[in-house]
Amino acid sequence: MALKIELKGTAPGCAELSITGGGSDAGPVEISIQRNQDEHYLSLGNAWQATPYWHVISSVDPKPDGMVASVGPEIVDALVACSGMMFFVGVRSGAVNGQQVMKTSGRLLGSGAAGGGAPAAAPPPPPPPPPTPPESDPDPQPVPEPDPVPAPPPPVPPAAPGRSKLPLLIIGVLLLLALAAAAAWYLGLFGGAPDATAEAPAEPPPAPVVSVPEPAPQAAAPAQPELKGRARAQAYLRGDPMPAPGDMLTTAVEWEKGGDCEASIIVLNTAAGMDAAASLALAQRYDPATVDSSGCVSTADAETAIYWYERPADQGDLTAQSRLGLLLTERNTSGPLFDRGMQYLRDAAKAGDADAKARLQKLGE
Numbered sequence: 001m002a003l004k005i006e007l008k009g010t011a012p013g014c015a016e017l018s019i020t021g022g023g024s025d026a027g028p029v030e031i032s033i034q035r036n037q038d039e040h041y042l043s044l045g046n047a048w049q050a051t052p053y054w055h056v057i058s059s060v061d062p063k064p065d066g067m068v069a070s071v072g073p074e075i076v077d078a079l080v081a082c083s084g085m086m087f088f089v090g091v092r093s094g095a096v097n098g099q100q101v102m103k104t105s106g107r108l109l110g111s112g113a114a115g116g117g118a119p120a121a122a123p124p125p126p127p128p129p130p131p132t133p134p135e136s137d138p139d140p141q142p143v144p145e146p147d148p149v150p151a152p153p154p155p156v157p158p159a160a161p162g163r164s165k166l167p168l169l170i171i172g173v174l175l176l177l178a179l180a181a182a183a184a185w186y187l188g189l190f191g192g193a194p195d196a197t198a199e200a201p202a203e204p205p206p207a208p209v210v211s212v213p214e215p216a217p218q219a220a221a222p223a224q225p226e227l228k229g230r231a232r233a234q235a236y237l238r239g240d241p242m243p244a245p246g247d248m249l250t251t252a253v254e255w256e257k258g259g260d261c262e263a264s265i266i267v268l269n270t271a272a273g274m275d276a277a278a279s280l281a282l283a284q285r286y287d288p289a290t291v292d293s294s295g296c297v298s299t300a301d302a303e304t305a306i307y308w309y310e311r312p313a314d315q316g317d318l319t320a321q322s323r324l325g326l327l328l329t330e331r332n333t334s335g336p337l338f339d340r341g342m343q344y345l346r347d348a349a350k351a352g353d354a355d356a357k358a359r360l361q362k363l364g365e
Helices: 071-082 167-184 227-238 245-257 260-272 276-286 304-314 318-331 337-350 354-362
Strands: 004-011 014-020 029-035 053-056 060-063 066-071 085-091 099-105
Touching: 014 245, 029 066, 060 099, 066 071, 066 304, 099 227, 099 260, 099 304, 227 245, 227 260, 245 260, 245 276, 260 276, 260 337, 276 304, 276 318, 304 318, 318 337, 337 354
Parallel strands: 004 099
Antiparallel strands: 004 014, 014 066, 029 053, 029 085, 060 066, 085 099
16 A cells, blocks of 8 residues: 655644555654755755754654554644645655655644734742751760770790600601612612613503484475565665665566565665656656556545656656646646746647647647
């Protein structure tokens, strides 16, 4: 289902942004707003910049078919100042990730249209400070106790009477004699030294070889399920490097033929924001003259078609100039948009487009 975005004024400087066709979400939601005049994006402080800027909207009311976000003067005032332009809105949240032309309904007013109300009442005076408690008498200082008299050290016990060292000397002499006798025997003084080539102990028999069976091969991991819809489109667009717009257009057409309309439209919207050929292909899907009732976009939307025709028309595409001029002059009888439509028709007729010539003749030119 194609994403639908509509802005409805509710009060000066305030509006409700209705987002349907992409899923329900309790927020927060991020939106980017691009105007068609110079393709710049709304930033902070009513400024417009060449790169996308995402506004975070926390006040979101989920609905069964989408969600409604409340926006304030930081967005409404900038859109009111650009009246007569068309706006392309990108949306991303936990449930929605897409782009679409924004429609407006109701009366959209800037915050300056609000009348001045009565001055706010002055805040009540602060309560008087609590009374200071009376000072209490300081606690009496304790009387220092006298220093304790150290006890006299215990008497040193008398030294034990010395013992005779004669037994120790006798034991030492006997040990020296035993060591000397052992050395003499080892050197062969008492009948030969021990044979240095004594028979070495026999080596232990080798351990038996135990055959270990090879582990059975592990079963192959189950195949991952094929991605569809939004997850498929996001995985494709997040590739490194990002696909070229021409590749996006080819992929979107293939997925459309395969029946994955959600993934196809998301990829085609992304490509259309970067490439004139993709923009023309997307415009033709919404154009009442070329909409395919059995395709992914089954309902015509002239405003969306007008938005996407503008890029290829400005780059000299004859088909886009002819269709854009016809749609603008059909939906506007005067004013800046009608004048722009007439200029597109003149450019297309000059290049030989028969439909543009016929439309100019019908309009008396």
